[in-house]
Amino acid sequence: MPETGGVREVKSAGRTVELLEVLAARGDRPARLRELAEELGVPRSSMYALLQTLTDRGWVRTDATGSLYGIGIRALLTGTSYLDTDPRVRAAGPHLDEASTTLGETVHMGRFDRGDVVYLATRESHEYLRTLSRVGRRLPAHVGALGKALLAERDAAELPAGELERFTPNTLCDRAALDADLALVRERGHSVDREEGVTGIVGFGFVLRYDTPAVDAVSCSVPVARLTGDHERRIIATMRRIRTEIEAAAHTPPGAPDWI
Structure with missing residues (x-):
């Protein structure tokens, strides 16, 4: 035992x-x-x-x-309580709203958990419809922008091993390919998911460095058909600013538990 x-x-x-x-x-x-x-x-x-x-x-x-x-249903009520009482999710909320409104795209916040990413908050774009609400969804970290941004913060021993699950033809299922991509994430300061998790969707992920290593990240998802070079640069600039604002706002209130 x-x-x-x-x-x-x-x-x-x-x-x-x-x-x-x-x-x-x-x-x-x-x-x-x-x-x-x-x-x-x-x-x-x-x-x-x-x-x-x-x-x-x-x-x-x-x-x-x-x-x-x-x-x-009790599982839903408990999960909702987790979100309602997490100070960092609450602090990020207004900034996620601003990012989604400014960019016209879908914005997520996720948390690293045992090799996966759990989606904690989503602000849907009004420009296109999604068929699946992501709040509470768990995905392997190697398949999306949130997860790859968080994996890039971790030692080699914490990275996924063995055969990696494939979600689309673009999913990085080879460890060498994933390692090379994570090196680019560290170099540029954000991750890029080009239809690796969902066909037709590109994502940009940014870790929130109020923990070491980071456990939370934010991302912006955009349909390939809407992504131009100018829009990509605007997304990156906006999300970098939003990340800084969330990091500044997401402090632990005096007397509150310092959760681990």
Whole structure:
């Protein structure tokens, strides 16, 4: 059993968290009892009891037959509380609004988490429609502007290893290619995602250096059809300014916890 800070992990708590993470990762693909028991290596009787407990408390939901399971509404309420109480997300809000309005493009804020990026805030462009809200979405860090900006801040040991997941024909799935791209990120001071995460979309990412290494970043996404040389330069200049403003605003209030 793993240890955390010298304290042995509570097995039942660890299993509960693993189950919720599995259900959350499945998105709109509900799971059956057998699938969950096999994936987590838990006896079906124990998994059934855990599912029933979490269903009763709203963390898991089930269908009318009681045979399919998905993430429950309590997970949404807890996630919303995380965003509402994070001082850096609140501080960034007005600046994300300004960037999206000024540029007419979609702007994101994301946080590095165990090799992935979790989207914490999004300001959608009014010039084109997106079919997927990104708040709460988790993506591997190598596939987008936010993630590549954050990976460039990290030591080689923290970079993804092995075969990297492909999202589009342009995704950097080769470690050597990713390393070369991250070197360019460090040189120019921002990342560029040219249809690597979403076909037809180019992104520009900028880390927020109020932590070392940085854990937060902001980005601007623009359809390829709208991106000209002049617009690209305007995006970079605006996002650099916005980054500076967010860094200045995102301080921890006196007496507030210094979260890690």
